[in-house]
Amino acid sequence: MKEITYQKAINEAIDEEMKRDPSIFIIGEDIGKHWGGSLGELAGLFDKYGAERVRETPISETAILGGAIGAAATGMRPIAYLYFDDFLGVCGDELINQLQMKYMYGGKTKLPLTITAYIGAGLSAAHQHSKCLFGWLMNISGLKIVAPATAYDAKGLLKSAIREDNPVIFLEHKVLLLSRSTSQIPNEEYTIPLGKADIKRGGSEVTVVAIALMVHRALAAADKLQEKGISIEVIDPRTLVPLDKQAIIDSVKKTGRLVIMDEEPKTGSAAGEIAAIVAEEAFDFLDAPIKRVCAPDTPIPFSPVLEKFWMPDEEDLIKAINEIM
Amino acid sequence: MAVQILMPKLGMSTAPLTLVEWKAKEGEWIEQGNIVLVVETEKIRHDIEAEASGFLHILVGEGEEVPIGTVAGLIAETKEELEALQKERPREVITTAAEVKEAPPVKAAAPVTRVKEGERILISPVARKMAEEHMIDITTIVGTGPGGRIVREDIQKEIEAKKRAEVTPSVYQGKRVKSTIPLKGMRKAIAEHMHRSLSISAQLTVMGEIDMTEMVKLRETLVSQEEVIGARITYTDLFVFAIAKLLRDNPIVNSSVIDDEIKLWENINIGVAVAVEEGLIVPVVKDADKKSLVEISQTVRTLVQKAREGKLTPDEVTGGTFTLTNLGALGGGYRFETVIINQPESAILGTGSITDRAVVRDGQIVIRPIMPYYFTYDHRVIYGAVAAKFMASVTRLLETPTLSLV
Helix, strand or coil, rough: CCEEHHHHHHHHHHHHHHCCCCEEEEEECCCCCCCCCCCCCCCCCHHHHHHHHHEECCCCCHHHHHHHHHHHHHEEEEEEEEEEHHHHHHHHHHHHHHHCCHCCCCCCCCCCCCCEEECCCCCCCCCCCCCCHHCCCCCCCCCCCCCCCCCCHHHHHHHHHCCCCCEEEEEEHHHHHCCEEEEEECCCCCCCCCCCCCCECCCEEEEEEEEEEEHHHHHHHHHHHCCCCCCEEEEEEEECCCHHHHHHHHHHHHCCEEEEEEEEEECCCHHHHHHHHHHHHHHHHHCCEEEEECCCCCCCCHHHHHHHCCCCCCCHHHHHHHCCC | CCCCEEECCCCCCCCCEEEEHHHHHHHHCCCCCCEEEEECCCCEEEEEEEEEEEEEEEECCCCCCCCCCCCCEEECHHHHHHHHHHHHCCCCCCCCCCCCCCCCCCCCCCCCCCCCCCCCCCCCHHHHHHHHHHCCCCCHCCCCCHCEEHHHHHHHHHHHHHHHHHHHHCCCCCCCCCCCCCCCHHHHHHHHHHHHHHHHHCCCEEEEEEEHHHHHHHHHHHHHCCCCCCCCCCCCHHHHHHHHHHHHHHHHEEEEEEEEEEECCCCCCCCEEEEEEEEEECEEEEHHHHHCCHHHHHHHHHHHHHHCCCCHHHHHCCCCCCEEEECHHHCCCCCCCCCCCCCCCCCEECCCCCEEEEEEEEEEEEEEEEEEEEEEEEECCCCCCHHHHHHHHHHHHHHHHHHHHH
């Protein structure tokens, strides 16, 4: 076993996969010699694999994703480095129309393509660099969505995403990327299948489904509630598409209560979708209304004080849980 | 004027009461509404409240057993009154049953409905489902969830309480309950179907006998030829076969009242009532008039088998136009009953067991195998004369089965 940060986990996953498969290359902004990814997670890869396989581009999201799609359709296995998920709108046509190529061509082509992008608030980077577009992305058919919360999950899931023959977007939370905290991973190679949730903490009275950074806030809240005698089960779906519905439903069958903690405006959020699934498929097991602990339906404030208020935190979660106990 | 403290009648019990404890001493001031005395009967303790404020004068001591209606103590308004009472009526057992015509009724511990008529009950989905499964009346439960919502825990407590209550036989309206069968599933369907049939149509039953001499012979012959025919023919098969032919000639018997019309059915689909473990089911022999006796026999056998295994499909139990219920195999001898129409049909024929009876033939008393029949028809559709004519034709055909050849 070894200790590893979230940032290092991503670097290792890409490095190992590029070593294993010469058809893999990265394309995007600021990934080359000087930056190695804007938060440094790609450090050393340019020196190791050269400009052919770590292809730096101008600011040109349409070209980055469009080029990656073309390469994927013709036999390569690209990683399109989109920087922030906030910029996905620039390559909107590629995202919502062209990624679905395999389906439109009757399965005659495959599209092994991974998009990586930063998500999340917490760095006071303002609205255009801080969003989690989970709900928005979930509504795009034909795109798998990964949002890991730990270094262990990040490495195992990124390797699976790169090996997947269909388009995957891999979302990295900025706060986690910059965190010095580590998780233990095996020395030997491992992967984590897409579509498998992880029970981050077992409990019996309330199921909390938390996504990405929110997993850590939910775990902290669960510790506090444990002192008050309330037992919380924290489920990290890890991938939103495919979503491990069964793990969530099984947990709700046990606890009868569901709270979803999701760092995005409540309206149209992933939390809403998860709530709907449980209401639809596990209604008879619910012992309380489903609660969503999300952000307000506003743009993300630049002011650190307001941004902190905007982001869901432990106190918000504890308040929601107390309302249904 | 002193106020009496009476030994109350607790529920249905007429047994004597034991005074367990006086909550105040002789001569002490007691407040109206406070508990003054604890009594016990058949292991139930009951608190008696003071009906007035005043000074307590005890007449019956703790540990004594006294009948209902006994005045156990008095409440004096003033010190003077107390002293007078203490002189006039010292502590002793005084039975005042003669004076007190009826013991004061105790507030019954009837189930308290917590919810007003028409008010929405706050209850979680899982609690509602559990309450339904365990037949728990949610209107009597006080929810402990947020905003008074009934939650899983509340129902769980109720289920446990119910289980405890089931250990000692429960009492309903003064009668002890041995066990309870939920009226649901097939039982509920049958109950509703039968009741509905009686309430929406004008049913009456004509009854009579059929001399089965020839039919018995015919069946014995058919059974002896089982290998040749390839089926073991039953009386039910023969009845279905015969009735199918006769319904063709009596279309009004093969009809249904639907809205303001009587629909005479072209299809002759005969339902055959089958008793199963849970109750009763009526699979249908479709187009029975177009089937041979062997085909009918095979169809009935398959349907009965499926009915017993609970494998009938909805299609196999719907679409009937007439029902036969052959109760002969159930035994019971010579008897009659009023069978109920299987809606939306207009008639049903019940047949009993074939019994040797003394009958008169050509001026002689002879023994013949006799089968009782009961033909219930809907008088909205079928009138007495039509019913009589139809049953005459049934009787004729079963008594002279050779006619089925013509």
